[in-house]
Amino acid sequence: MKIPFVTFKPLEKDLDKRLRDAFDRVYNRSWYIEGEEDKNFEKIFANYCETKYAVGCGNGLDSLMLSLKALGIGVGDEVIVPSNTYIATALAVTYTGATPIFVEPDIRTFNIDPLKIEEKINEKTKAIIPVHLYGQACDMDPIMSLADKYKLKVVEDCAQAHGATYKGRKIGSFGNAAGFSFYPGKNLGALGDAGAIITNNKEIANKVRALGNYGSDYKYHHIYKGHNSRLDELQAAFLTAKLPFLDKVNLNRRETANKYLNGINNPNVILPFVPYYTEPVWHIFGVRIKTNEEKNGKIKLGVGRNSLEKWLNDNGIGTNKHYPIPIHLQKCYENMRFHKGDFPIAEEISATELSLPLYYGMTDEEIKFVIDKINEWNPEEK
Ligand SMILES: *Cc1c(COP(=O)(O)O)cnc(C)c1O
Numbered sequence: 001m002k003i004p005f006v007t008f009k010p011l012e013k014d015l016d017k018r019l020r021d022a023f024d025r026v027y028n029r030s031w032y033i034e035g036e037e038d039k040n041f042e043k044i045f046a047n048y049c050e051t052k053y054a055v056g057c058g059n060g061l062d063s064l065m066l067s068l069k070a071l072g073i074g075v076g077d078e079v080i081v082p083s084n085t086y087i088a089t090a091l092a093v094t095y096t097g098a099t100p101i102f103v104e105p106d107i108r109t110f111n112i113d114p115l116k117i118e119e120k121i122n123e124k125t126k127a128i129i130p131v132h133l134y135g136q137a138c139d140m141d142p143i144m145s146l147a148d149k150y151k152l153k154v155v156e157d158c159a160q161a162h163g164a165t166y167k168g169r170k171i172g173s174f175g176n177a178a179g180f181s182f183y184p185g186k187n188l189g190a191l192g193d194a195g196a197i198i199t200n201n202k203e204i205a206n207k208v209r210a211l212g213n214y215g216s217d218y219k220y221h222h223i224y225k226g227h228n229s230r231l232d233e234l235q236a237a238f239l240t241a242k243l244p245f246l247d248k249v250n251l252n253r254r255e256t257a258n259k260y261l262n263g264i265n266n267p268n269v270i271l272p273f274v275p276y277y278t279e280p281v282w283h284i285f286g287v288r289i290k291t292n293e294e295k296n297g298k299i300k301l302g303v304g305r306n307s308l309e310k311w312l313n314d315n316g317i318g319t320n321k322h323y324p325i326p327i328h329l330q331k332c333y334e335n336m337r338f339h340k341g342d343f344p345i346a347e348e349i350s351a352t353e354l355s356l357p358l359y360y361g362m363t364d365e366e367i368k369f370v371i372d373k374i375n376e377w378n379p380e381e382k
Contacts, residue, residue: 001369005318006185009361012245019191022237029233034213037236042196044243048163051173051198053205056231057212060159060181063195064092066229067177068127070207071153073098077126080152082112083326083346085131089157090327092179098126102328104345108273110134110286110353114142121146127153132161132171134322135187135253135283136274140166140174147175155179158198160283162187163250167277172198177208182239187253187281188246194235249360253282256362260285263371268304268379284322288352289379301351304379309354315373320355 026037038056046054057063073079075097081089083102093100101120106113110133117128128147130138138156147154154175158164162180164171172178182194197208207224210217215226257280261271270288274280289304305321312319326346328338340347356370 001366002316003318003357003362003366003370004359005320005355005357006359008184009359012248015241015245018241019238022241023234026233026237032233033230035233037233037240038231041231041236041240041243044240045196046198048243048246049172049178049198050170051178052200053198053202055197055199055205055209055212056236057195057197057208058229058231059193059195060157060179060183060186061088061092061195062212062227062229063159063179063181063197064089064129064155064157065095066208066211066227067155067179067197067199067204068092068096068098068153069211070204071127071155071176073126073153076124078122078124079126080112080117080120080128082129082131082133083328083343084110084323084349085133085157085327086159086323087327087330087332088159088181089129089131090333093129099124100327101125102343102346104343105133105349107288107345107349109136109139109275110272110349111136111138112143114139114146117143117146121150121152125150125152127155129155129157130175131157131159132164133284134272134280134286135161135164136272136280137161137164137166137171137278139275139277140171144174159183159186161281163246164281165279168279173200176201177204182235187249187283188239188242190235190242191238192235194231194239195229196231250281252360253358254280256358256367257282257285259364259367260356260358260371263368264374266375266377268377269308269374282358284320285356285358286322286353287356287374288349289354301348305352305354307379308374308377311377312354312370312373317370317373318357321350321353322355324350326350 042054077098084105090100156178159181177199182190212229215224
């Protein structure tokens with residue numbers, strides 16, 4: 001059996017037709033930027049997220065960067081971000097001119113550890129970006145209390161968590177603004193690049209929209225040095241066709257994740273931990289591997305993970321790593337002069353995490369095959 005890490009199976013028999021209709025609608029109207037489709041998608045997406053406003057933009061990175069800029073973050077400011085996240089979270093901060101300050105995750109949830117935030121706050125700190133990583137909500141209550149106490153802005157990175165909840169409430173409405181990505185592989189994906197910002201604050205919504213449209217609030221009047229980052233009509237129309245299936249997709253992912261959680265019982269494999277406060281949407285199902293090689297009292301990370309990876313790949317099962325190099329050790333951030341050992345939890349996750357196949361419409365047979373192969377894996381056998 002061959003099981004890819006991810007594949008795009010048709011969501012619904014008529015989705016193909018819905019997407020072609022969406023294309024025809026836009027093409028026949030010959031209006032490609034800033035039109036009805038964008039307006040309509042913003043309305044239904046805000047409604048889905050239970051917020052007042054949604055503003056389309058070019059991609060997830062821009063949704064975060066534009067939100068930060070709209071909140072006045074810039075040169076000289078510091079913004080707290082998790083040390084374990086996709087590079088876009090940190091780059092969004094860098095592009096405003098501010099500095100990303102890394103905070104370690106809780107190794108059980110992979111998400112930012114609220115207990116480690118306060119020690120990084122100083123007079124330059126202006127904002128926190130909690131990332132609801134792998135589709136699971138961060139612990140928002142303690143994060144919001146800290147934001148309150150120190151008058152910090154909060155921009156949620158929801159790029160992996162469309163529809164996830166925290167204590168029963170959809171993520172994205174806790175902070176001042178939240179950014180989404182509709183990269184094709186995300187739980188809600190366009191047929192290209194796309195993104196959106198959601199907020200309950202009208203001024204922020206207006207400013208974010210202007211910033212993504214050359215800083216213009218009225219044609220040829222430029223009040224900010226803005227960017228070109230808009231949600232085009234075709235992507236908005238495709239997203240409109242797909243949004244009604246998002247809950248179904250998330251439910252299906254949740255069922256598959258639960259089968260993994262109940263079926264995987266290899267004692268060398270650490271399953272993802274789901275705290276009581278979140279209903280995850282499982283953008284990624286990441287396990288960690290306990291077994292590491294110990295030589296002369298020194299632990300070598302990653303040996304067990306790489307062995308499981310090879311075993312699964314040899315058995316035709318696709319896997320992935322999120323993320324193989326933590327941000328503080330990426331070449332592009334060399335200037336920040338971090339070293340190995342500076343963020344040991346992020347480093348441990350990047351050396352021990354393995355992402356299992358998880359996509360809409362995985363069959364029971366496929367799921368069982370993955371579970372069986374993981375349970376059969378013996379790290380001692382070379
Ligand atoms: C995908 C992703 C982004 C960036 O989204 P793009 O649309 O690729 O720009 C930001 N943050 C996280 C956590 C992501 O997974």
